Amino acid sequence: MDTYSRRRFIKTTGGALASAMTAGLGLNRQSPGSPAERLSVGLIGCRNMGFGLLQHALKVPGVVCRGLCDVDRNVLEGRRRDVEKQTGETPPLYSDYRKLLEDQELDAVFIGTPDHWHCLQTIHALQAGKHVYVEKPLARTITEGELIREAARTYGKVVQVGQHQRSGAHWQKVVGMIRDGHLGSLRTVRLWANFDYGKGPERLPDEPVPEGVDYDMWLGPAPKRPFNQNRFHGVWRFDWDYGGGLITDWGAHLLDIPLWALEIDGPPQSVSSVGGIFSGEDRAIDMADTQSVVYQFEDVNMVWEHNGGLQTGPYERNYGLAFVGNRGTLVVNREGWQVIPERDGNQPLVREIPFRESGEGGHGAHVANFIDSIRTGAELNCPVEAGRLSAFYGHIGNIAHRTDERLRWNEAGALIGRDRYEHLITPQYRSPWQLPRL
Template sequence: MKSNRRTFLQQSSTLAGGAILLPAFGVRPFSFSNVSPSDQINVGAIGLNGMGWADLSAAMKLPGVNVVALCDVDRNVLDKRMKDLADKKIDTSRIKTYGDYRKLLEQKDVDVVIIGTPDHWHALIMIDACMAGKDVYVEKPVGNSIGECRAMMAAQKKYNRVVQSGQWQRSQQHFKDAVDFVQSGQLGNIRTVKVWCYQGWMRPGAVVADSAPPPGVDYKMWLGPAPIRPFNSSRFHFNFRWFWDYAGGLMTDWGVHLLDYGLLGMKAQYPKSIAALGGNFAYPDLYEETPDTLTALYEFDGFNLVWDHAMGIDNGSYGRDHGIAYIGNNGTLVLNRGGWEVIEERQSKNKVSKPFVKVSDNGLDNHMANFIDVVKSRKMEDLRCPIEAGAHVAIVAQMGNISLRSGKRLSWDKVAFGFNDGDVNEKYLTKEYHNGYQLPAMWTARAPG
């Protein structure tokens, strides 16, 4: 961002008494209609096949936001998105396209980078973007290992960039209202928090033979720091989620959204112990490594948190395919993307039942607006989901996967920031990087402050 733009925006914020900022969970009041072209926000997006495109689309709704660069290792996706932009009557002649994200980061007029790549690329691109002086909106889970999460937090702190994690539920009013009710004490003593994700539509790919990459795909760049393997269409695009090289399965895909609110409601940090069981029970004949069925138990001081996921099934707890349930002595609050309600305990005399409250706003749009506002104001404390928050829940999700993969009930040392098992730390805390890539060792041995 040009210095005159930042000065202008900060001065405008002061003169307007802070009116430039997005209210806690409301509509953006600020209009860019009188802002000159040199005082606008230029965005480059990296990874455009799924949420990267959804994120960019949300950003384009905001006045004063310009798309100036796109990057994807699949030329077919890149061409499709350029056509999509042209169909929106956007002048694509001014948009530069790349197959290598490093070239995009060299583009001087890019102020903000949106990262929507597979998970195994999030850390390196976010760190490189911060080093290049860009602000970053990075999709969840922010890191693909505990070590990556720590490096990402350290990079944000070192380069003082605005970094928002794409956990957009933090920008929806009904989630905030539900947490406020949980923390009001009306549910009584909460002993158990259940978090579940039952996704009947999710299916891994078929078992198919390895093949040559499709024309237009830079497969070597797609692999990046992951191990070299022959191309297989059932490991590519959406299905990368089901392989340990690139992601953590449903636990990290949906888990970071839902576990986040389990932790937020209880004001919880890291568990004392973790135990997980699961396997590939739903689709034994399809191509997957991560478990399609998993239950993980997290032990905290004063309560337990249970994670439960199942692919191929929609009938989850309380008749919902996903959600968070805070189970208290007086009642249970059940929350998901559709809304929330309080189910009173039969023997309770407190009368805490509450009818279902429906969703009333667009979380992704609100979340992106919050990010762009903080890019302008530089008030990091106003971010809804800063990198520390995204890393926190990603680490908790990784703990469940590590317990499953190691076959052990694990204890967590919050001071040393590792498990009380040296072999598990050695094998799972940080993924090995390949093909000449290295994860910067940007943190100390102490727990992150």
């Protein structure tokens, strides 16, 4: 039986599930220990998102920065000054994350590096006995995500994936409404992400490695290539060696919501994709800037769309989700949500709910949940399996597009004809780096 058919059970138990989910956050509980219990954390990848996570962590009583690691000395020095300003303390600096992990006093690390580094750094941190908060998507490939899942089970440490929407109150509310069957039987879940940056960066010539950058370490397990600014800070995700484009960037967040709400825990029956580079601009991009992906389940479709270079979209939102049911449609993004009823003549089939702004939650709450889980055993809002699954759905959309084939899974959840796609499922690491073995 397809995993999605479990929705019939969910409809009758959704209220209890939603209540349990909210109660499990652990953010407002009283810790049985001191709220100022010392927790030493480090950061690997300091430029943008990673440093924002560290700033949130340092606002939690008892959390101290034990070290900063980055391959760009210019970034590293700037972040050292930022930490000094926030805490009054000077953290040790590292250019090689493995040296940071040797610190026996280090309890946990935040990983904010490009996707091609997530697998090695997460697993090495777990092997060193550290708890891990790793940014999304969990991994650059399907096999790497599976390896991280196994490592989390093997080493028994807390691993939070940075899909921070799960710590947002209005996302929890929406998930509860879907599980309660508020919209009736679902027909389609639409997801879209229209962002200007999705058309890719400008084309630039290769150039010498900037002073202070350990470029070989930045590449790590990825293939050896000349340095290029449009494959470096902030724009690497449109190159297949490092990322997967909009569907693994924003898709890790948006695809996660229906998987969470419908309790989907396996692959779809099939997935197909169409698209291409349709922006009309000559940009540095390896993947489709315009893409549609259809995920087919037993009794519902899930449709992903992105249009890089555009900033408008359905329901006057440039990104979001629409749960389309027989009784109405629920539209949601980070700004808020609403319910649009279907009608029988003039009679609405469900109560209309005008747009409601989002409530509390986000990166700060997600980091707090991670720290609370380390200290008290509180339930994680986004454990490894949730991160692995949303990344998996992004990856299979890309694989379907790159191969121009409709991928199908058998009743046991195995990809039919997997051998044909293995080169896209399992990466080949550049020596001396090796794919972890557990």
